[in-house]
Amino acid sequence: MPSRDFFKNVGRTFSRKSAGTDVPPPAAEGLKFIPGAEPTSRLDPWWWLVVAVILLVTLLMIFQPDPYWHIFLFVRDGLVITIELTVISFVFIIILGLIGGLGRIAKNPVIHFISSLYVEIIRGIPLLVQLIWWYFAAPAVIQSFGEWVHWDALATYHSNPIVLAVVGLVICYGAYMAEIFRAGIESIHKGQGEAARSLGMSYMQSMVFVILPQAIRVVLPPVGNEFIMLIKDTSLVSVVAVADLTRRGREFMAAHFNPIEVWTLIALLYLVLTLVSARVIAWLERRRKY
């Protein structure tokens, strides 16, 4: 039979408040109160949902290999494409969003105008239309431009669907990200920048060392939200010849006519991606220290 101490430790690990009153928690001495980082359970309570969905997918594939295991084998390269598309796009989205956000708060009227125009135009066009434009219209535009300036490399331009899909996603999401960064930077108290400037720091130094590190904490939840939306919106690239998870699912269904199984599994696979991402984002939010 487990000793009393065993149960005491279980309680301490999993309950949000320290259970034992008779024994002080081991690390209590050097502990100082840090807002937002209370010494509570390290385990994110929503991991159970991730585990449950992964378990469901696994059980389906083990006990119903026909069709679930076959579907999975067929669509797994699409799953890789979806993940790659999301991660690569997101890196560029962050960069473009940061540039756009800084442009939106710039005092220089030209920079401010260009970044505002970009945000206003891109925000007003559906992502699907933008992706279709980049895939069907952009190559034709580039080719005619190449013929006009007699530049063969452009005139004979052959489009790469994945590159154009990344371009479309980055330009669209960059506009939303620019607004998130702008709001994040503006949410930092004006006095922080003034204090930095009064110590002789340049505009860029005060941005990089004082404003942005604090803004990151503010923008982390909406940026995480964008990441999860991006995972799902990559499914739109299936209409522009990119063999992502959704497109591979459609191809399998066209050959085998089993929509229920195919789309249930595809939905579950997207759910695994988004739920895991949500947990990672939640973990990132909790480990911001100050």
Place this chain on the structure above:
Amino acid sequence: MSEPIIHIENVHKYFGRVHALRGINLDVHVGEVVVILGPSGSGKSTLLRCINNLEVYNSGKIVVDGILLKTAQNINAVRREVGMVFQSFNLFAHLTALENLTLAQRKVRKRPRQEAEKNARDLLAKVGISDKATCYPSQLSGGQQQRVAIARALAMNPKIMLFDEPTSALDPEMIKEVLDVMLALAREGMTMLVVSHEMGFARAAASRCIFMDEGQIVEEGPPDKLLSSPTQERTKLFISKVLQL
């Protein structure tokens, strides 16, 4: 008398249609402690913020340490020499007390980390909070935060210190700990411009008091004279109200 370290000549400042400073003339010499009094909206803070160019004045002339502000090529060179302490502390919230003191030393003064940290620890000890070096601003009391803010400004070895209502946001029992640090600084011969309503501090430390109202300097003189027997009606009214508190 020697050349003033701050020379302000007929300075005007507008915020849109509001005429915030209406022809300010003021000279401050090395080692002087000037306390600026006045009702809110009288332009005290604006004047202070013009001296390190946080606000840009519209006309007139401000010369700080021999550099004319309007045409200064590198405004950051002036700001390095002018420390500022704010009413709301403005400590960098994502950095510990020690890091607050070392950041500008390393990035602006280009001091190596060890030198910057040693300097920072010395200053934290001087303002009496060396035990809080690893604390974040949110873990410190208002008085402690303001003392860190003073130490942060001093870490840059400024020639001039500007204090913009340094005790107005503090609980009464914390005001003294901040004023004590400022008093010690004044006794060391630091050139200081202080916007404050702390009459005790003005009497103890000020070499000169200035009373401002509606963007103008109404009256100036030694603290004993200005606080006890002001000549202008406006000053009398203000002093009597402040002393009633």
